[in-house]
Amino acid sequence: MIRDTRISTGYALQGAGPFTDKEYTREFGETELGRAKILVVGAGGLGCEILKDLALSSFKEIDCIDMDTIELSNLNRQFLFREEDVGKSKAEIASRFIKQVVKDVKIQAHFNKIQDFDMEFYRQFTLIVCGLDNIEARSWINKMVVDIAMQHTQYIPLIDGGTEGFQGSVKVMIPTITACFECYKQLIPKQTTYPLCTLASMPRLPEHCIEWAHQLKWPKLYPHTKFDADDPEHVTKMYRMSLQRAKDFGIEGVTKAKTLGVVKNIIPAIASTNAVIAAACCNEAFKFITSCNPNLENIMYYNGEVGVVLASDEYHKLVDCPVCGNRPREVVITTSQITVEQFANEYVKVRFSLVEPDIFYNGGDIYNFKNGNKEDNRLLVEVIPFEENSNDGQLHSKYQLIVVDKSLQNPLKLIVKLE
Structure with missing residues (x-):
């Protein structure tokens, strides 16, 4: 059993590198590493490597989600599993194996679909690392972290690894700040179809x-x-x-x-490629959490088919991205005595030059401008709940408001801040 993983991480944390922030200290890096809570999505070929690397990199608290069970064909590259594990949960067996090898790591397994959990579940994590081969699942988790950023101004980095044969990529995505997975999707080759x-x-x-x-x-x-x-x-x-x-x-x-x-539509998997990409994912997670070195700017490509080609590049956000392109606008009100009608007219219609805005919250409408002849004297704070934001200590609307108007091509998203 490995009792002290700091032997492998201590050198990286012992001092600032040439590109490290001047305020960095070893104590800061060790503290952040110890209290970070990491979610690993997927416990297959990439996921096994990611779990092993994170545990050996001194991360203390890890959760793992995977809905699949172990098949005999997995054993040639998913090294945390044995023949007697066939038919059992990948997440549970992988987590148990890691805990047996690394003494001071805490791993929680979830034999579930990612869609089984709500936003509050995902908000507990400091960072998420994906080792998925499913585009739909990667899109879903990407939208979740973007929604969290938009609705709660909580930014959970998403590190996405992907492999295909001797090729692979790593993406570091900061929700609403860098390009999201949806922005990258146009780069993914379309599935082959036959007439x-x-x-x-x-x-x-x-x-x-x-x-x-x-x-x-x-x-x-x-x-x-x-x-x-x-x-x-x-x-x-x-x-x-x-x-x-x-x-x-x-x-x-x-x-x-x-x-x-x-x-x-199985993508061919090679164990050595999984190891390369998983290592890069975990290096980025380690750097982000500890701030010991700058992170990758958006994306890294690895191609082992023609010798070895390794390149990194910054990929810019798509202006019209359906997930991250329409960021919520912040509206600051200075009194809790404002009515819904006053808010709709003074803070929404006038400020954003709208015609007849309808305002929706949590699936239902709170103000219908077409029926605005009847006064709505309800106080806004009684209609939508507010919660204190940990970043600035101010009260923010718990969920975003959606504004629809004939002058808008896409709905307008608002976060209300109460000062």
């Missing part, structure tokens, strides 16, 4: 045969049964249909592994 006419009449590749069985043959044979790529019996049937199709057209290369890869 139905080719699948039906003239297949040339093993992938054509598999997609024919997937898109055309399965719905015809099993019209009331949705294909489940996680069901071994379904996969076997799909493989046999694909293999027969390939034999009919003299095509070689259809295997059960390729069939599963095509229908699940």
